[in-house]
Amino acid sequence: MAKVTINENRCKGCKLCISVCPKKIIIVQDKLNSKGFHPVGISDMEKCIGCAFCAMMCPxxxxxxEK
Structure with a gap:
């Protein structure tokens, strides 16, 4: 099983990672980070296949x- 770690305080919520996730498990969270953005999160880590498209797309x- 893959493990995805997101630095929520640095995420600006651009949603580019959401558009490339083949399993559609990346979501925008309701909470705000320290910079006032809604960071992304993983809805179901069990479904992650570890393709790392999200990490490659993140500006x-x-x-x-991690696999």
């Missing part, structure tokens, strides 16, 4: 994928 390099 701020806030996503890490």
């Amino acid at each position: 701020d390099c806030v996503i890490e994928v």
